Amino acid sequence: MVDSLVEQPRERLIAYGAEQLSTQELLAIILQTGTVKHSVYQLATNVLRQYETLSHLQQASHKELMTIEGIGPVKATQILAMLEMGKRLAVESFVHKQSIESPEEAVGIVLPKMRYLTQEHFICMYLDSKHQFIHSETLYIGGLNEVLISPREVFLKALHYNAANVICFHNHPSGDIRPSKADISATKRLRESGELLGVRLVDHIIIGDGDFYSFSRGDY
Structure with missing residues (x-):
């Protein structure tokens, strides 16, 4: 029997902390739900297989993300919002200098x-x-x-x-x-x-x- 935590990244985050999760698991949490054909973890894997790294992913447009099977307009928006938050967090660490x-x-x-x-x-x-x-x-x-x-x-x-x-x-x-x-x-x-x-x-x-x-x- 497969450990249920493998397919439940939110529970893994709560149990072990966000830093212990893989990039696929963190992205799965952002996407929230899967589709009829794919689990949310599979969707996250599909996205990262297409773009390989977060650096490549942040160059993707909304339209380009929607070419990935299972990624519709809502999930594409969620991904772009996540990436923008990351950029703003990086900026804040410098802006708060004296x-x-x-x-x-x-x-x-x-x-x-x-x-x-x-x-x-x-x-x-x-x-x-x-x-x-x-x-x-x-x-x-x-x-x-x-x-x-x-x-x-x-x-x-x-x-x-x-x-x-x-x-x-x-x-x-x-x-x-x-x-x-x-x-x-x-x-x-x-x-x-x-x-x-x-x-x-x-x-x-x-x-x-x-x-x-x-x-x-x-x-x-």
Whole structure:
């Protein structure tokens, strides 16, 4: 007879703690119920067989998740909500620091969101005069260039949030963190515009494949 706890991950969590459960079991708890053809544990296994790792899974869209047998719109939504909670938890551990004083600390906040993006995103992080986190916001998505990135919008947001400092980020889906001529030009325009408005551009950071380039430390 098969131990009933094998098919009941919620009971295993209560008995042994969440850290003792496999990824399949934790995902089964999120999905809550199975279908006529598949148990909830089988559904979780199907999802992870399709995406192999949580890093791959977090790149999936709602539509893509629904191509997995047994995963309908509700369960696809549950999976995406779980992944977003994980990203926000990762961000909170950095946001609650006294201040953001280095590119590494700044990257730690946005990396969970930006690392696996397949399109270019331009994100601004707004800080107060003590470099404490106020807000971060995605301003542009798509093929970015120095024309598209408008200093006006970047610094209007800064004034809206009463920010004294701003850090800008964008990702290179290719993984190459070397700045392009457009990146260099956009950074110069942002820095000059911020000086006119009394809002300091602390840094412009390019996110690549597990690495980053900081204009505040670079030669540009």
